[in-house]
Amino acid sequence: MRFNPDIRNKNTTGKYSGWLFLFLLFIVLEVIAQVxxxxxxxxxxxxxxxxxxxxxxxxxxxxxxxxxxxxxxxxxxxxxxxxxxxxxxxxxxxxxxxxxxxxxxxxxxxxxxxxxxxxxxxxxxxxxxxAPITQIPACAQLSIPSDGQIDVNPATNLSWNYVPGAIGYRLTLGSSSGAGDLLPTTDLGNTLTYNPLVEFPPNSVVYVNIIAYNLIGDAVSCSEFSFSTSAIAALPGCTSLISPADGANNVPITPILEWTPVPGATGYRITVGNSPFTAEVLDNVAFPPVTQTGILELEANRTFFITIVPFNAAGEAIGCQQESFTTLQGCGPFFDPMTGDLITLNPEINFPATISSCENEFPLIYTSPDTADGYRWYSINSNGNETLISDTADVTFSGPGDYRYEAYNLIPQSGNLECPSSQVFSVVSSEAPVISSIDVTEQATGIRIVVNASGGGDYEYAIDNINGPYQGSNIFSGIPYGTHTLYVRDRNGCGIAEEQIVQDLTLEGFPKFFTPNGDGINDYWQYIPPEFAGDITLVSIEIYNRYGRLLVQIDPNSRGWDGTINGKSLPASDYWFRARSSTNNEMTGHFSLAR
CATH class of the missing domain: 2.60.40.10 (Immunoglobulins)
Structure with missing residues (x-):
């Protein structure tokens, strides 16, 4: 709460209101001057x-x-x-x-x-x-980890001391002295920490070079630092409050504390106090790896300060920030010791996180599904500022965007106290999809199909059945050769696009060689459909010599070519084939006759 000099008595008008304003302003300025x-x-x-x-x-x-x-x-x-x-x-x-x-x-x-x-x-x-800076900065010193430190966690961050007069630092990391294979020389600007994108190699020595600089020049003759990592044992990161949010007001006096889960954390230490420096409610209490806990009967209308520190076998998270919230007065939830229930006076709301509409349906009229004493609807601009657009159960959305819905009950205590429940949501606009292209590539187990769709909707994909099943990915793998229909559907019901492809011939199934020597093994050359051939039907196969002369046409249903023409054996050589399917698609290739 700040002192606000814009204090006016709204029940007083005219000159008395002006004199009251000046009087109160004088009092506020006097208080500031005395404090x-x-x-x-x-x-x-x-x-x-x-x-x-x-x-x-x-x-x-x-x-x-x-x-x-x-x-x-x-x-x-x-x-x-x-x-x-x-x-x-x-x-x-x-x-x-x-x-x-x-x-x-x-x-x-x-x-x-x-x-x-x-x-x-x-x-x-x-x-x-x-004062102005008149010389180059001194050398920076690595502080975390310290120079020569061993058994450093591979997930460690780096810190170094501030160098007077420096306006930035260049950092180089290597797995050997003078190397930059872990991080090439990088200008980090005016910061004293570096959080690596990936962990350092375990059980290894890491070499660190930090060069401070300013407008006059770089620090010179600076020493290289190093430290040795341990086996992998990552420290957990910090968490943050989900509910109540940091800085929240009107928090129930028996809130459920909820925070974001931290991967690798085996527990959380929680401190809650009436000031930033005390711990009257919880004093560094360890909780198992849960992400919420209840607190009973906090004092109403007071700010509480909370710190949550995740930990695991490697230690506690580093640098976790304190957060705070302020309790409300009168709305609850209250703990009923007779029943063991939590009683709340806020309305229950059942509101979606997203409201969808097709692009031609705006303006969109929407009615609250909840029962409450009052309602408010706000639009949220790109800067996060809110504008009230309706104070009834009905609202009209002029277009897509971010909004906040609030339903409240009026409680007859301390005046008509408002007990609100709120939900931030988005209104999205969808449109029918358009299939812009379909990419097909061959795989060892069939074909891979990528469906590329354009449009302003939220799309899902299916193959060979308009009713699905649909999937979020636009990639289909291991599909048999043949004729297929691809479907793209807008999740919000704004339309379905479809397109058919025919992919019915592949080199799979045509032998690379045969040996017509009468031993009963590979004596004939013939197309053998692979398991993923789908509905492919060949109508003819023509065989040519290396000079392009047609030698023979074989029936795809016969046992194949035996390497002869008019009873005469042809020499060992490379030969070409051309196959035609029932859909008039062609495939050409070559094979070897060995004797």
Whole structure:
């Protein structure tokens, strides 16, 4: 909750309203003046020049203020360098990436009281000017893992120390000294960490080169670092709250905490407190590998701070962030000790995540399927801002987009308290598919068919039956040769496209050679249909010599050619064939006669 100087009594009009506004504004400014010290900064002092780019920023401690927020910018109250960083009860902040050189920097300290409704009181900005950088940076030092460290988890991230005056770092990783096979020299910009895309090789030595640089030049004569990895034992990553979402308001006082599952985690340690620094509700309690747990009877109308740290045999996740939520007053769910049930006053909603319509059906009129005292519908733009479009059970969607639906009950306590249930959803537009092309390739077990469809719908695919089964993939493999019909269907019922293909001849089945020597083995050359031949029917096979002269035409149903013409044996050589199917498709190839 921030102090808001735009305070007006909506039940008072005219000059009295104006005087009330000025009076309340005067009171708010007086409170700020009394709480904030006349001079906030203690180092660097307001107006200082030639301040080192790696300087710490310190300020006066304010009595009875449990927390501070610091912002840094190039204008009074600006946040373009650092945007409202909460630092707890500390009164010193060290910018981890340093400060920009030769720059007038404004510091805004905001007093944060989470014990009284998250009250925020920004103090007046003060400023100082940093010194220019006049020399190349020093060498960076690897901090995680440390140089020479052994048994390092292959899933480790890398960190190094900040180098005063550096504006960026180039990183090279190799499996031998000076090599870059694990990561060629890469400019990472002004960051102090690197998260590899893949794990390091287990039981191996990794060599690290970090070069700090600025506009004057690169650090020189820097040492190479190395560490040795252990066998694979990946640390789990961090998780985040699904419900309640981080920063959520009006959270039930008996919520179900739910978080995203983390692959490889064997459990989670959860801390919940009334402030960022305490653990009154849960104190680092270990939970098995579940992704939700209930908490009974939290205090209403209060902010709670939660940290969830996944762990496994390799250790705990690193760098997991604290999140928070604020409980509501009056809606529940409440724990009934008599029945053991959770009672909630919010309406139950049964609303889809997606509403589909064909492209020619807009504007689309939709009615809420839920029973509640009131309804609201919001459109959500690309920046995440919401606009109310209806406050009844009915809504008209002018076109596709993202929306939020809210149904609420009115509870007669503390006035008419609204207890809402909400659902973010999408309205999508579909159109009938168009088959743009069909690609067919031969495989060892038949043919592979790829159906390429265009259009603005959500499509699924079937072969040889308009009723399916349909699949999400547009690829069909191991299909027999023959005639096939491909179907593309819009999942939202906006149409079906179909196209027939004929793929009925292949070199499979035509022998590469034969040996007509009377031993009963390979004495005849004839087409032998493969198992995946489908409905192929050959009507003729013609055999030619190497000069293109027709020698003989054989019946595909006969036992084949014995290598003779008019009873005379032909010499060992290469011969050609041309086969024709009942659909008038042709296939040519060659084979060898061996004696």
């Amino acid at each position: 904030c010290p006349s001079t906030v900064l203690t180092s660097p002092l307001d107006g200082s020049t030639n301040v080192a780019v790696d300087a710490d920023i310190s300020w006066n401690q304010v009595p009875n203020v449990p927390g501070y927020i610091i912002s840094l910018g190039t204008t009074p109250g600006g946040t373009d360098i650092l945007d409202q960083r909460f630092v707890g009860s500390a009164t010193t902040y060290n910018p981890p990436l340093g400060l920009p050189e030769n720059t007038l920097i404004y510091v805004t300290i905001t007093l944060f009281d989470f014990q009284n409704g998250n009250l925020e009181i920004p103090c007046a900005s003060e400023s100082f000017t940093t």
